Amino acid sequence: MMLIPCPWCGPRNEIEFHYGGQADVHCPDDPQSVSDADWATFLFFRDNPKGVFTERWSHASGCRRWFTVRRDTRTNRVLPADSTNHARTVTT
Amino acid sequence: MTPRTPGAELPEHPDRLWHSPEPKSSYDVVIVGGGGHGLATAYYLARNHGITNVAVLERGWLAGGNMARNTTIIRSNYLWDESAGLYEHALKLWEGLEEELDYPLLFSQRGVLNLAHSLQEVRDSVRRVNANRLNGVDAEWLDPQQVAEICPILNTSEDLRYPVLGATWQPRAGIAKHDHVAWGFARALDRMGVDLIQGCEVTGFERVGDRVVGVETTRGPIRAGKVALAAAGHTSALADTLGLRLPIQSHPLQALVSELLEPVHPTVVMSNSVHVYVSQAHKGELVLGAGIDSYNSYSQRGAFHTIEREMTAAVELFPMFARAHVLRTWGGVVDVTPDASAITGLTPLEGLYVNCGWGTGGFKATPGVGWCYAHTIAHDEPHPLNAPFSLDRFTTGALVDEHGAAGVAH
Numbered sequence: 001m002m003l004i005p006c007p008w009c010g011p012r013n014e015i016e017f018h019y020g021g022q023a024d025v026h027c028p029d030d031p032q033s034v035s036d037a038d039w040a041t042f043l044f045f046r047d048n049p050k051g052v053f054t055e056r057w058s059h060a061s062g063c064r065r066w067f068t069v070r071r072d073t074r075t076n077r078v079l080p081a082d083s084t085n086h087a088r089t090v091t092t
Numbered sequence: 093m094t095p096r097t098p099g100a101e102l103p104e105h106p107d108r109l110w111h112s113p114e115p116k117s118s119y120d121v122v123i124v125g126g127g128g129h130g131l132a133t134a135y136y137l138a139r140n141h142g143i144t145n146v147a148v149l150e151r152g153w154l155a156g157g158n159m160a161r162n163t164t165i166i167r168s169n170y171l172w173d174e175s176a177g178l179y180e181h182a183l184k185l186w187e188g189l190e191e192e193l194d195y196p197l198l199f200s201q202r203g204v205l206n207l208a209h210s211l212q213e214v215r216d217s218v219r220r221v222n223a224n225r226l227n228g229v230d231a232e233w234l235d236p237q238q239v240a241e242i243c244p245i246l247n248t249s250e251d252l253r254y255p256v257l258g259a260t261w262q263p264r265a266g267i268a269k270h271d272h273v274a275w276g277f278a279r280a281l282d283r284m285g286v287d288l289i290q291g292c293e294v295t296g297f298e299r300v301g302d303r304v305v306g307v308e309t310t311r312g313p314i315r316a317g318k319v320a321l322a323a324a325g326h327t328s329a330l331a332d333t334l335g336l337r338l339p340i341q342s343h344p345l346q347a348l349v350s351e352l353l354e355p356v357h358p359t360v361v362m363s364n365s366v367h368v369y370v371s372q373a374h375k376g377e378l379v380l381g382a383g384i385d386s387y388n389s390y391s392q393r394g395a396f397h398t399i400e401r402e403m404t405a406a407v408e409l410f411p412m413f414a415r416a417h418v419l420r421t422w423g424g425v426v427d428v429t430p431d432a433s434a435i436t437g438l439t440p441l442e443g444l445y446v447n448c449g450w451g452t453g454g455f456k457a458t459p460g461v462g463w464c465y466a467h468t469i470a471h472d473e474p475h476p477l478n479a480p481f482s483l484d485r486f487t488t489g490a491l492v493d494e495h496g497a498a499g500v501a502h
């Protein structure tokens with residue numbers, strides 16, 4: 001079991017959460033001008049590191065908010081947020 | 093079914109089947125990963141193309157990755173022509189493999205039932221049966237009563253939360269003993285002069301411009317005319333060292349076995365909706381699998397709640413399982429693609445070939461993909477059967493969306 005730190009509710013069991021994959025994936029600003037290759041990258045390619053991964057979780061059975069977590073994919077240990085990765089809602 | 097004694101058909105423990113050579117300084121082809129796919133690829137490189145100056149490099153022990161961890165379900169009832177082509181090619185090879193390798197693989201064509209639990213699933217299943225038949229794949233649609241005749245221990249009563257509304261049935265599908273499959277290939281490879289090198293992790297690549305010319309390993313550098321990846325869930329870690337991005341995500345996938353039981357379960361039963369699949373191994377264990385854990389991870393274990401859900405579904409479908417004890421649970425690291433189909437073919441780098449993204453269901457493909465991947469490596473061009481599974485499909489948009497027939501099930 002992973003204990004996932006919801007920034008609003010505190011650490012909770014992973015069964016309360018929904019996984020959202022890699023953090024900081026942005027839709028291209030002007031989709032019309034994007035090449036097929038770049039469009040494919042946006043749609044289908046995500047980082048898959050064996051090590052630290054910055055990812056999105058939603059506290060689905062709690063406050064229902066999205067936030068960012070750093071986790072080591074080798075051990076599943078959740079790491080402290082670094083200065084560039086403060087927990088935040090999707091809209092900010 | 094005539095009663096069988098559990099374990100009776102298991103052969104004696106084999107003598108040494110392959111040597112452990114020191115790596116040479118160079119090979120025509122180096123295959124990274126000594127799982128089912130790496131071994132089968134080396135086998136067909138030798139058998140179909142006469143290429144035997146080959147090394148299979150395995151970081152752990154031979155076939156100790158997903159090959160040793162899977163639930164061994166073999167079937168070819170996929171929806172799309174591309175998948176039916178590849179998996180049916182594999183199934184036909186499975187049907188002659190025991191004889192060809194002259195080794196007992198315990199390939200047992202006991203059939204697979206894929207259950208449907210909703211009206212939409214019934215419609216999708218019937219569609220898949222029709223698609224299978226058009227592709228020459230054996231498939232039937234069965235109503236609940238026919239399902240009960242094939243698998244009497246299955247709860248087909250109407251008062252389940254997700255009642256069984258019917259099932260697709262592929263009689264030629266079944267299971268094989270995964271370790272024996274690996275050992276059979278390994279013995280044949282050893283005899284053909286291919287080097288199987290265990291305890292040898294590939295940590296990087298040697299390249300000259302856009303050409304890959306060798307690998308760096310924990311046992312020193314090895315030059316190679318061609319380098320073929322067959323490293324399953326670890327492919328991203330390897331490709332990253334080359335700056336090659338692949339559309340795969342690595343997830344834990346768990347399975348478990350019960351204690352040994354008398355023969356109770358005559359076929360293979362799978363359910364995508366309630367997410368469990370189960371067969372009974374030759375020795376007598378019930379072998380159960382679930383879905384992937386939701387998050388990326390390289391830890392070869394998953395979360396307990398995944399097992400809990402799988403057991404809940406299993407006990408609802410098979411009430412008699414409530415009394416069985418769990419003996420062992422474990423996980424593998426599987427590489428999942430956006431369209432639930434594999435990636436097998438050329439890469440943007442010359443001399444580098446990729447075979448990955450088999451996710452939760454690549455055991456069944458073992459001989460088929462080995463055949464096609466060997467062709468790709470030997471001719472620098474995909475075989476017609478694996479051409480649709482090339483990396484560029486994510487740019488062209490020609491996806492092979494098998495979520496319905498593969499999804500997380502096998």
Ligand SMILES: Cc1cc2nc3c(=O)[nH]c(=O)nc-3n(C[C@H](O)[C@H](O)[C@H](O)COP(=O)(O)OP(=O)(O)OC[C@H]3O[C@@H](n4cnc5c(N)ncnc54)[C@H](O)[C@@H]3O)c2cc1C
Nearest residue numbers: 125127128129151157158159162163165294424454455456
């Ligand atoms: C729990 C579970 C149940 C499954 N059930 C089924 C099923 O019922 N039916 C089905 O068809 N499929 C099933 N699968 C999927 C199937 O096991 C895989 O798709 C298949 O084994 C992939 O074959 P492979 O040879 O590529 O992988 P593997 O057997 O994992 O081989 C890859 C090998 O590469 C090695 N390796 C990795 N990195 C390196 C490196 N850097 N250097 C050297 N070696 C390296 C690994 O140690 C490993 O041995 C299941 C998988 C799991 C985990």
Ligand SMILES: [Zn+2]
Nearest residue numbers: 006009059063
């Ligand atoms: Zn919360």
